[in-house]
Amino acid sequence: MAKIRGSIVVNIDRCKGCEVCMVSCPTGTIAMAKEVNHKGYYYAYPANPDLCIGCASCAMVCPDGVITVYKTKI
Amino acid sequence: MAEATGIKDILKPENLVYNKTKIMTDNVLSYCPGCGHGTAHRILAEIIGEEGLQSQTIGVSPVGCSVLLYNYLDIDWQEAAHGRAPAVATAIKRLLPDKFVFTYQGDGDLAAIGTAETIHSCNRGENILIIFINNGIYGMTGGQMAPTTISGMKTSTSPYGRDVKLMGNPLKITDIVATLPGTYYVTRQSVHTPANVRKTKKAMRKAVQYQKLNKGTCFIEIVSNCPSGWKMTPVLSNKWMEENMFPFYPLGDIKVPEEKSAQ
Amino acid sequence: MEKELRLMKGNEAVAEAAIRAGADGYFGYPITPQSEILEYLMEASPWKTTGMVVLQAESEIAAINMVYGGAACGKKVLTTSSSPGISLKQEGITYIAGAELPCLIVNVVRGGPGLGTIQPAQSDYFQAVKGGGHGDYHLIVLAPASVQEMADFVGLGFDLAFKYRNPAMILSDGAIGQMMEKVWLSPQQERSKSVPAWATTGKPSTRKRNIITSLDLDPNAQEVFNQKLIAKYNEIKEKEVRYEELRCDDAEYLFVAYGTSARVCMKSVQLARAQGIKVGLLRPITLYPYPSKRLNQLADRVKVMISVEMSAGQMIEDVLLSVNGKVPVHHFGRMGGIVTNPEEVVENLKSKIIGG
Numbered sequence: 001m002a003k004i005r006g007s008i009v010v011n012i013d014r015c016k017g018c019e020v021c022m023v024s025c026p027t028g029t030i031a032m033a034k035e036v037n038h039k040g041y042y043y044a045y046p047a048n049p050d051l052c053i054g055c056a057s058c059a060m061v062c063p064d065g066v067i068t069v070y071k072t073k074i
Numbered sequence: 075m076a077e078a079t080g081i082k083d084i085l086k087p088e089n090l091v092y093n094k095t096k097i098m099t100d101n102v103l104s105y106c107p108g109c110g111h112g113t114a115h116r117i118l119a120e121i122i123g124e125e126g127l128q129s130q131t132i133g134v135s136p137v138g139c140s141v142l143l144y145n146y147l148d149i150d151w152q153e154a155a156h157g158r159a160p161a162v163a164t165a166i167k168r169l170l171p172d173k174f175v176f177t178y179q180g181d182g183d184l185a186a187i188g189t190a191e192t193i194h195s196c197n198r199g200e201n202i203l204i205i206f207i208n209n210g211i212y213g214m215t216g217g218q219m220a221p222t223t224i225s226g227m228k229t230s231t232s233p234y235g236r237d238v239k240l241m242g243n244p245l246k247i248t249d250i251v252a253t254l255p256g257t258y259y260v261t262r263q264s265v266h267t268p269a270n271v272r273k274t275k276k277a278m279r280k281a282v283q284y285q286k287l288n289k290g291t292c293f294i295e296i297v298s299n300c301p302s303g304w305k306m307t308p309v310l311s312n313k314w315m316e317e318n319m320f321p322f323y324p325l326g327d328i329k330v331p332e333e334k335s336a337q
Numbered sequence: 338m339e340k341e342l343r344l345m346k347g348n349e350a351v352a353e354a355a356i357r358a359g360a361d362g363y364f365g366y367p368i369t370p371q372s373e374i375l376e377y378l379m380e381a382s383p384w385k386t387t388g389m390v391v392l393q394a395e396s397e398i399a400a401i402n403m404v405y406g407g408a409a410c411g412k413k414v415l416t417t418s419s420s421p422g423i424s425l426k427q428e429g430i431t432y433i434a435g436a437e438l439p440c441l442i443v444n445v446v447r448g449g450p451g452l453g454t455i456q457p458a459q460s461d462y463f464q465a466v467k468g469g470g471h472g473d474y475h476l477i478v479l480a481p482a483s484v485q486e487m488a489d490f491v492g493l494g495f496d497l498a499f500k501y502r503n504p505a506m507i508l509s510d511g512a513i514g515q516m517m518e519k520v521w522l523s524p525q526q527e528r529s530k531s532v533p534a535w536a537t538t539g540k541p542s543t544r545k546r547n548i549i550t551s552l553d554l555d556p557n558a559q560e561v562f563n564q565k566l567i568a569k570y571n572e573i574k575e576k577e578v579r580y581e582e583l584r585c586d587d588a589e590y591l592f593v594a595y596g597t598s599a600r601v602c603m604k605s606v607q608l609a610r611a612q613g614i615k616v617g618l619l620r621p622i623t624l625y626p627y628p629s630k631r632l633n634q635l636a637d638r639v640k641v642m643i644s645v646e647m648s649a650g651q652m653i654e655d656v657l658l659s660v661n662g663k664v665p666v667h668h669f670g671r672m673g674g675i676v677t678n679p680e681e682v683v684e685n686l687k688s689k690i691i692g693g
Binding site: 018041049 | 080081083084085086089090091092093094098102103105106107108109110111112113116265266267268271272301307308309312
């Protein structure tokens with residue numbers, strides 16, 4: 001059975017850690033890192049990458065446009 | 075092991091579904107974390123890119139938090155004096171009628187100091203798009219009361235909450251411009267959820283089409299947050315916005331073209 | 338094509354000259370004593386002929402910001418008003434100066450302060466030549482003394498504005514705006530099709546985006562910009578000074594007067610000469626840049642200078658700076674919208690200066 005699989009890449013140093021992506025993710029893929037980036041923000045990252053369906057909800061609400069989204073059927 | 079290989083397989087150019095549009099420059103946005111300005115900028119940039127308007131667009135930036143907007147979209151820009159963007163855009167469009175001309179203004183800019191320019195450009199039906207970010211506060215100057223600050227809302231110049239008897243009422247300028255004969259399409263949207271982002275983008279795309287058809291002024295209000303000014307986390311500010319701003323500033327179309335509404 | 342002779346008001350001459358100069362846009366708001374400009378343009382309807390845009394704005398503030406928008410597109414645009422309206426435009430004017438945009442602003446001056454009077458005055462001199470709005474900037478200021486010059490300075494003003502990317506102002510007054518004289522009008526010039534490299538007209542892939550702004554948050558960059566403006570103003574001072582002299586060669590007394598006052602002083606020179614008093618007149622045509630060098634030279638030859646102005650004495654400060662103490666400088670003028678008459682100028686010279 002074909003399954004939709006997605007993946008996100010976060011531009012960590014441009015992330016301001018606002019968490020808006022995290023609460024917009026329908027699958028719980030995203031969490032905030034325990035460490036900070038260059039600017040001192042706890043950046044977003046795909047904590048549960050297997051859950052990502054590539055819906056781009058996170059990227060759409062990201063004010064700083066730091067998320068790139070990929071999607072495929074496997 | 076199989077899953078790890080899977081992710082590598084996914085991250086291929088042919089699987090790319092969402093990337094920052096090239097219309098956005100690489101400059102780091104000057105906004106606070108979670109501010110809706112960035113999202114609104116990106117939606118606008120995506121529309122300009124997708125509609126092939128880069129070489130046809132002249133934007134007018136305001137005074138306020140988005141004063142540096144011209145650093146973020148790779149198009150020709152004019153930076154207007156506080157509140158005067160619609161007058162500036164009026165002249166641009168009349169002198170270059172084939173170009174796509176828009177203003178991007180905050181609530182202080184558009185609904186306080188620039189009220190006359192807003193009302194009269196809308197009333198003349200200037201063939202421009204006005205994008206109005208309403209976060210109910212003066213963000214750049216440090217969170218003072220705006221014309222759109224809702225009753226009871228705390229700001230640095232209404233520290234005990236807006237007392238409408240003392241300070242006057244919040245101004246629903248979008249509803250006012252919708253009553254003017256010159257406006258063609260007036261809508262109120264937000265950019266805080268994926269669904270709302272899609273609706274806002276759709277509204278902007280409509281506005282682009284209407285401008286091409288010389289239909290008159292299109293006016294898109296985006297009710298947005300100001301986490302720093304409201305003194306909340308970004309996520310909480312969006313929740314507060316839904317609970318407090320949306321009842322007073324309900325989302326949705328306020329004025330739609332007659333031929334559409336007749337359908 | 339030949340020039341055309343017409344009998345016109347100064348205000349009408351500005352309007353007709355703007356059309357003929359190939360202006361792209363006019364944005365204005367009615368105010369006495371210059372409303373004929375907008376009225377004339379609306380009647381002439383140049384959008385049907387040359388394609389020139391004419392728009393009655395909701396305020397002087399909107400009008401000057403429309404000028405900003407049009408000028409930033411590289412277009413030849415102008416606005417006109419009278420004193421209280423020019424005060425309202427000051428915010429826009431300083432932004433235009435700060436963004437280095439070319440445009441033409443006409444001030445048909447009336448007496449002030451405040452709502453003042455609708456009669457002619459020269460009491461906006463400081464505002465016009467010293468800045469007017471906030472920040473370190475200057476306008477190029479032209480002072481017409483006839484209806485002919487009202488027409489001629491429209492083209493000259495645009496030329497200088499574009500040459501230096503700087504706003505130019507015609508500082509007229511209610512007398513010259515309202516009076517009728519014969520005027521030779523230049524033939525119709527085509528509207529320019531060329532687009533300056535800095536203009537915002539939509540960014541093609543072949544160039545970087547153009548940004549028109551007067552904002553620089555970096556104080557170091559702002560200072561560099563201020564220095565660039567000063568260099569520009571110095572070049573303007575070097576190259577663009579214009580003035581006219583009348584019987585200065587053997588003059589012992591020198592009237593310094595512009596615009597309507599200069600017209601009055603032309604007669605005063607005649608009257609005084611008929612009585613054996615050797616008087617000359619220097620008429621600054623550009624008020625910024627000011628003919629300081631010439632006045633300084635003349636200060637070596639004359640006994641006294643008299644700044645004749647329809648104001649409490651504003652230009653006199655530039656005369657004083659120009660002569661730098663070489664000769665005494667007096668002021669004579671009427672205010673409140675009263676035009677000085679030639680006899681009282683001579684009487685003042687005789688009783689207060691020669692006999693005083």
